[in-house]
Amino acid sequence: MHIPFxxxxxxxxxIEWELELVDLQTRQLRGAATEILEEFAAKVGDQDAAKAKHxxxxxTIEVITGVCDSVPQALADLTGTIDVLRGLAERRGIGxxxxxxxxxxxxxxxxxxxxxxxxRLVDNMQWxxxxxLIFGVHVHVGVRSKDKAFPIVNALMSFIPHxxxxxxxxxxxxxxxxxxxxxxxxxxxxxxxAGLPYQLTDWPQFERFMETLVTSGTIESIxxxxxxxxPHPNFGTxxxxxxxxxxxxxEVGAVAALAQCLVDQMNTxxxxxxxxxxxxRWVVQENKWRAARYGLDAEILVDERGNTRPxxxxxxxxxDDLLPVAHRLGCAAELSDIPAIMNAGASYExxxxxxxxxxxxxxxxxxxxxxxxxxxxxx
Numbered sequence: 001m002h003i004p005f006x007x008x009x010x011x012x013x014x015i016e017w018e019l020e021l022v023d024l025q026t027r028q029l030r031g032a033a034t035e036i037l038e039e040f041a042a043k044v045g046d047q048d049a050a051k052a053k054h055x056x057x058x059x060t061i062e063v064i065t066g067v068c069d070s071v072p073q074a075l076a077d078l079t080g081t082i083d084v085l086r087g088l089a090e091r092r093g094i095g096x097x098x099x100x101x102x103x104x105x106x107x108x109x110x111x112x113x114x115x116x117x118x119x120r121l122v123d124n125m126q127w128x129x130x131x132x133l134i135f136g137v138h139v140h141v142g143v144r145s146k147d148k149a150f151p152i153v154n155a156l157m158s159f160i161p162h163x164x165x166x167x168x169x170x171x172x173x174x175x176x177x178x179x180x181x182x183x184x185x186x187x188x189x190x191x192x193x194a195g196l197p198y199q200l201t202d203w204p205q206f207e208r209f210m211e212t213l214v215t216s217g218t219i220e221s222i223x224x225x226x227x228x229x230x231p232h233p234n235f236g237t238x239x240x241x242x243x244x245x246x247x248x249x250x251e252v253g254a255v256a257a258l259a260q261c262l263v264d265q266m267n268t269x270x271x272x273x274x275x276x277x278x279x280x281r282w283v284v285q286e287n288k289w290r291a292a293r294y295g296l297d298a299e300i301l302v303d304e305r306g307n308t309r310p311x312x313x314x315x316x317x318x319x320d321d322l323l324p325v326a327h328r329l330g331c332a333a334e335l336s337d338i339p340a341i342m343n344a345g346a347s348y349e350x351x352x353x354x355x356x357x358x359x360x361x362x363x364x365x366x367x368x369x370x371x372x373x374x375x376x377x378x379x
Contacts, residue, residue: 001211003222005149005203006236008142011264011329013068014235015256016138017078018245019085019373020102021059022095027366029105029133031058033113036088043084051081056118056132057110061085061096067142067235071257071331075249079376086374097369098135099347100170100184100244103362107133107174120220128191134184135245137167139256140237141263146203149231152238152266154199155276156229157284159262160242161291161300162318165311166338167243167255168295169347175362177355181295181348184244185288188226193219196284197227206231228288238263242288247347247372250337250379257334261322264329280304296346312342340379 023030033054041049055062063081068074086096110133112118122129143149168181180186189195193213200206213219222233228242240259246252266276283301290298291311299308319338326332345353350372351365358364372378 001207001214003203003207003210003233005146005231005233007145008236009144010069010142011260011267012140012142012237013065013071013074013256013260014140014237015065015068015074015078015252016140017063017098017252018055018135018137019061019063019082019096019098020135020245021061021089022097022102022366022370024093024095024370027104027363029057029059029102029110030094031111032089032092032094033058033061036085036092036094037061039088040084043088048081051077052085054113054115056113056121056129058113059105059110060135070329071253071260071334074256075253075334078252079249095370095373097366097373098137098169098245098247099351099369100136100168100182101134101173101187103172103351103365103369104175105133107131125191131187132191134170134187136184136188136241137243137246137252137255139240139243139259140232140235141240141260142236143231143238143263144267146231146233148267148270149238150200150202150206151270151276152263153197153229153231154278155266156238156240156262157197157199157281158277158279159258159318160196160228160284161287161298161311162315163240163242163255163258164244164288164291165294165296165298166258166315166341166346167246167251168291169244169246169351171348171351172355172362172365177352180293181346182244182292185242185292189228191226193224194226195228196281196288197229199278199281244347247369248378249376250334251341251347253331253334254337254341257326257329257331258318258322258338260329260331261325261335265322265325295348296342315339315342337379344378
């Protein structure tokens with residue numbers, strides 16, 4: 001099976017941000033995506049209509065940037081789209097917010113978007129698909145050749161706990177505290193083609209693997225492989241899908257900067273003849289669990305001998321290491337937001353703090369998430 005890869009000539013950037021449509025009276029999710037998207041398309045015209053689209057449920061809209069050169073450009077792109085959507089939503093008594101899960105809404109109350117692909121997904125996956133009331137941020141970073149795609153995917157697996165701990169925002173599920181920092185990551189990986197990627201050696205092995213999945217009827221197309229990190233052949237990118245939904249533009253910028261800097265550094269290392277490290281899968285799996293459970297308080301494995309280190313310290317060192325790359329890419333300010341975000345607390349920490357002050361009333365958590373989305377910054 002031949003899978004062409006549209007190589008990116010530079011370390012370009014694209015961001016996808018899955019937003020919740022929230023009734024401002026009930027604080028529950030509300031299915032209004034179709035009418036909002038129809039009005040959005042009429043307002044912005046054909047060229048920009050694709051910047052907002054349906055997701056699985058009618059209570060979700062995904063906002064998508066174009067191909068951007070820098071994190072500030074991508075954030076400006078997102079802002080322009082969200083400003084239009086916010087006005088259309090507010091006229092309907094709806095607010096926009098983002099978190100890995102909605103604190104109180106139930107999946108069985110959500111209408112599936114009118115789309116044959118989504119209908120097939122629900123028919124095939126049944127309960128696993130019906131409970132996918134989850135929201136994430138996906139970051140695409142350009143890769144200069146298909147030969148680099150899997151070395152970079154494999155090397156990026158070492159940083160799964162860093163991205164997940166920083167973005168964890170789904171402590172609540174169906175109105176209850178799960179005890180996890182990120183319940184979304186555990187819900188999503190229950191799909192048979194989601195979760196940690198297979199550590200494939202090169203592009204031909206990926207083509208053979210995809211051919212097996214398609215021939216066997218496991219998937220219809222490679223779009224149905226939802227790994228935490230995956231190559232995207234059409235865009236010529238590596239796509240990081242591990243992050244929970246992030247409430248603020250500042251946090252989106254921080255994880256986008258981290259992703260772009262890491263991939264750019266790896267691109268350069270490969271150009272210079274370096275061999276990128278491939279972590280042991282059992283180490284990655286354990287570290288993903290630790291980040292999902294403990295978030296920024298996780299102690300993650302740093303080698304195969306069982307030595308551990310706080311993920312906060314790992315993130316702080318990573319920011320320092322990548323700052324020269326960030327200055328070159330024009331995202332030093334966004335990368336430097338990571339320590340400030342850690343000091344303010346990841347979203348799961350902030351949500352629990354609000355819930356404690358409100359005596360467990362999670363509607364106050366929803367109000368705070370709506371406010372954070374509107375403000376756009378924590379610090």
